[in-house]
Amino acid sequence: MKKTRQNVFDSCINYGVLMPVFVLILIGLLSLFIALKHSPYEKVLLVEMMAKQMAWIVIGVIAMIVVMHINLHVLWLLSIPSYLLGLGAMILPLFFYNPSLVKATGAKNWVSIGSQTLFQPSELMKIAYILFLAWIIMRHNTKFLERKVSSDLFLIGKLLLATLPILIMLKLQNDFGTVLVFLAILCGMTVLSGVSWKILFPGILAILLLIGIFIFLITNDLGRQILKKTHILQNYQLARIDAWLNPFHDATGKSYQQKQGLLAIGSGGLLGKGFDKTQVYVPVRESDMIFTIIGENFGFVGSTLVILLYFLLIYHMIKITLESNNQFYTYIATGLIMMILFHVFENVGANIGLLPLTGIPLPFVSQGGSSMVGNLLGVGLMLSMYYRRSI
Numbered sequence: 003m004k005k006t007r008q009n010v011f012d013s014c015i016n017y018g019v020l021m022p023v024f025v026l027i028l029i030g031l032l033s034l035f036i037a038l039k040h041s042p043y044e045k046v047l048l049v050e051m052m053a054k055q056m057a058w059i060v061i062g063v064i065a066m067i068v069v070m071h072i073n074l075h076v077l078w079l080l081s082i083p084s085y086l087l088g089l090g091a092m093i094l095p096l097f098f099y100n101p102s103l104v105k106a107t108g109a110k111n112w113v114s115i116g117s118q119t120l121f122q123p124s125e126l127m128k129i130a131y132i133l134f135l136a137w138i139i140m141r142h143n144t145k146f147l148e149r150k151v152s153s154d155l156f157l158i159g160k161l162l163l164a165t166l167p168i169l170i171m172l173k174l175q176n177d178f179g180t181v182l183v184f185l186a187i188l189c190g191m192t193v194l195s196g197v198s199w200k201i202l203f204p205g206i207l208a209i210l211l212l213i214g215i216f217i218f219l220i221t222n223d224l225g226r227q228i229l230k231k232t233h234i235l236q237n238y239q240l241a242r243i244d245a246w247l248n249p250f251h252d253a254t255g256k257s258y259q260q261k262q263g264l265l266a267i268g269s270g271g272l273l274g275k276g277f278d279k280t281q282v283y284v285p286v287r288e289s290d291m292i293f294t295i296i297g298e299n300f301g302f303v304g305s306t307l308v309i310l311l312y313f314l315l316i317y318h319m320i321k322i323t324l325e326s327n328n329q330f331y332t333y334i335a336t337g338l339i340m341m342i343l344f345h346v347f348e349n350v351g352a353n354i355g356l357l358p359l360t361g362i363p364l365p366f367v368s369q370g371g372s373s374m375v376g377n378l379l380g381v382g383l384m385l386s387m388y389y390r391r392s393i
Contacts, residue, residue, distance in 0.1 A: 016388040018318035022311045023366055023381055027059060029308060030367035032277070033295040037288040037369075040280045051288070051369070058371030062378030069382030074328065074390060077383075081137035085164070088130035091123035092171040107361065108238035111177040124172065124180045125372035129379045132187060132337030134164055139195045140330050154197045161192060176236055179360030183344055190340030191333055221247075246358035259285045264355050267297030267305075274301030288369040290361050293353040312346045312365075322388045331387040338380040 034055055038048045072080075091113075100114035113120045138160050146153040165188055172181045189209075193202060219225030220235075220243055229235045235243075245257035249264055266282035275281065280298055284291050297305050316339060323335040342365050349364040351357035363373045 016318060016322060016385060019315060019322070019381060019384055019388070022315040022318075023378075026308070026311055026315075026366040029296070029311075030292070030364075030369075031055065031059075033292050033299075033367060034288050034369050036278050036280055036299060037292060037295050039278065040283070041287060054371065055369055055374075058374045059378075061371070062375040065375055066378040066382035066385070069379055070385040070389065072386060074330065077133065077334075077386075078137065078330065081133040084130035085134035088123065088127035089167055089171070092127055092168070092175075094123060095175055108236055109176040109361070111172075111175045111180065122370070122372035124168075124175075124177065125370070125376040126379075127168065128183065128187065128341055129376055129383070131164075131168060131184060132191070132334055132341070132380075135161060135188070135191050135337060136330055136333035138164060139191065139333050143196065143329070149196060149198065151198055151200055154201050157195060158192065158197065158201065161188060161195075176239075177361070178235070178239055179348070179362045182348065182360065183341060183362065186344040187337045187340045191337050194333065194336045242359045246352075246355065249355060259291065260355065260359060263291050263294045263353055266294040267354060270298040270301040270305075272302050274299050274304055289363060290349065290359065290368065291353060292364055292368050293350055297353070308367075309346070309350065312342070316343060319384055322384055322391065325391045326387055327391070328387075331390070334383055335387055338383060341380065342377070 031052075035052060038051055094113045095110045098113050098115060099110045100112065100117060100119060102117075103112060103114065103119065104110050111124055112122050139157065142153075142157045142160065146157075165184060168184055169181060172178075172184070219229055220240070226240060230237070230240070241256040242260075244251065245260040249257045249260040251257060262282060262284040266280075266284050269275070269282055275298060277299055280295065282294075282298060284294050287295060293305070293308075296308055300307075319335060319339050319342075323332055323339070326332050326335070345362055345365050348357060348360060348362045349368070352359045352362070363370050365377045366374065
């Protein structure tokens with residue numbers, strides 16, 4: 003009897019997904035402790051922030067377990083309500099925000115009451131968005147069994163229509179970094195939806211052209227004026243780009259955080275300085291810059307191991323996706339893989355100076371309850387998919 007129960011339990015759990023996540027969460031807690039300990043916080047506040055992070059982890063694990071047991075039919079029914087609820091939640095930061103936090107970050111992306119910051123709706127919206135796009139693709143492909151360019155264009159139009167309200171909200175929140183995450187999810191799911199390369203190839207060329215135009219505009223004064231006057235970029239976003247292009251041009255001002263981050267990672271060398279041996283101060287290190295803690299304390303070897311953990315997680319997520327016999331799950335998994343991949347790529351790239359800082363957290367490691375819960379919800383969906391892989 004015990005053996006039977008154990009076999010049933012093992013059939014529900016994919017340790018290849020859970021173990022990297024568990025190790026990354028532990029690394030995150032250790033890194034957060036180091037970051038807070040060496041930041042200008044009182045000891046009482048340090049304990050409070052650590053306790054909050056652990057509480058969010060518990061909430062995220064509970065949410066993961068609940069989602070893992072939700073069947074396909076219920077997920078299908080939740081796709082539209084979760085999307086609409088997410089859109090409603092994204093309106094809240096425009097009215098309930100902390101002015102000092104907005105001044106510091108330049109974005110209204112957190113729901114706050116007074117000085118108390120509650121949650122970031124866009125982090126949870128990512129999961130709802132993935133579900134809704136998967137629902138749209140499934141409905142479309144079921145209706146248009148014979149693929150034509152016209153039907154593919156119609157599908158792209160529907161996906162863009164679902165994305166537009168989110169982009170408008172993020173624009174109002176001045177959260178350009180999160181815009182990139184949603185666009186990455188959209189691109190990944192569009193490619194896997196079966197859209198013809200007759201459309202995808204010109205689309206990729208158009209995206210590359212837009213990127214080229216954007217780079218041209220930010221590298222000259224006239225272009226910057228155009229971006230500012232058209233409200234495409236704000237002053238703080240241009241400052242981040244300047245810090246990325248030349249992190250030492252204003253070492254005590256706008257590029258201070260970027261410069262300090264590079265110094266911290268560089269000072270870690272091959273093996274790092276050792277646990278809790280932080281010597282380089284990096285502002286707001288506990289969130290978007292937490293990879294600098296790993297680089298300084300555990301060096302190139304430790305940083306590489308963390309990146310390998312993400313690759314291991316993505317590998318098992320892809321493996322589950324390939325084993326699934328259900329297209330709806332496959333589309334959901336594609337969105338989740340793109341979400342985590344882009345987060346890791348952008349966060350690590352920004353910390354080591356390859357990309358500009360955009361305020362995107364490192365999954366399962368950075369401080370942030372909304373991000374932690376959102377990512378663990380994604381893990382729950384993958385485990386649900388694994389459990390029902392034969393359906």
